[in-house]
Amino acid sequence: MSDARIDGYARALFEVARAEGTIDEVEDELFRFARSFESSDELRTALTDEQVPAAKRQAIVEDLLGGKATSTTTQLVSMVVGSGRGRDLPAIIDKLVARAANSKDLSVAEVRSAVALTDDQQTRLKAALANATGKQVSLKVIVDPSVLGGIVATVGDTVIDGSVRTRVDQLKSRL
Amino acid sequence: MILANLFAADDIDPARSVHWLWPEQAELIYGSIASLLIFGALWKFAGPAIKKAMAERTQGIQTELDESAAAKAEAEAEAASIRQAAGDIDAERQRLFAEADAQAEAVLADGRARLDQEVAELEARAAADIASASGRVNDELRAEITRISHAATEQLLSSGAIDDATQQDLIESFISRVGAS
Secondary structure, three states: OOHHHHHHHHHHHHHHHHHHOOHHHHHHHHHHHHHHHHHOHHHHHHHHOOOOOHHHHHHHHHHHHEOOEOHHHHHHHHHHHHOOOHHHHHHHHHHHHHHHHHHOOOEEEEEEEOOOOOHHHHHHHHHHHHHHHOOOEEEEEEEOHHHOOOEEEEEOOEEEEOOHHHHHHHHHHHO | OHHHHHHOOOOOOOOOOOOOOOOOHHHHHHHHHHHHHHHHHHHHHHHHHHHHHHHHHHHHHHHHHHHHHHHHHHHHHHHHHHHHHHHHHHHHHHHHHHHHHHHHHHHHHHHHHHHHHHHHHHHHHHHHHHHHHHHHHHHHHHHHHHHHHHHHHHHHHHOOOOOHHHHHHHHHHHHHHHHHO
């Protein structure tokens, strides 16, 4: 899909969520769903297979998110998947998240950690990243066991890597 | 005593021999004349032949002397030639010995040089082999250490060696480090 079309979908989703007044919550849920979509081959296959009828793909979305996310989030994902754009879902959601952050004059900080961060840790980390990058950030935390330990934070093109995985890789490379 | 008896015969007859050993005088005269005639005849008729024979004999002797002298000279020349040849042989032998010595020395020097070169090549090859083997062993050792380290690290991490406290320490450390930068 072209960037213009992805932007179009992102703008549409953003406007719907903002109109609903749940942009922060929807944005967060969509972001988490996009990461799950990226990391799960099975989910990705199920939602992008053109041989599977759109109604069935939407039903899968309903089953996955129903009761776990807001109805707005579920409907937005279902709409994208039903229109056959499931393959571009992560890109669309990332654009939406970026748009939402920009609307608040924030930068998206994608944070990967092996374990979940407490609210206090997220607050302090947000402040630390703002201090380090000179930008106010919107924190998006992803629990990623492959990090092993520590945190990897990405703000725009800046990557601050304090993960055990990277240290282990560096150690392996040095060896 | 006998000679005294021969010449001391004063009392003998002059017509007879003065001594019992000597013939009578006439006989002596006739005999002498006959002898002279015979000698003259001999001188006359046999003399030339004898003289010729003597000359021939002399010539033969002279010829033999000349031949002997020639043979002697030839022998001396041959002896000189032999001596010269012997000298030449000795010189040739000396030359051959010197040449053989020189060749032997050259062969020895060449052999030594070749041997030195071969020894140097062997030493260089051995050094290269040792260095190669050392490098290979080092590489293998390094690879083995790396493999073991990887395996140990993965096993350590997969066994959940990073406990919650450590996870929290890592997160707090990251927040502190980023905040301080």
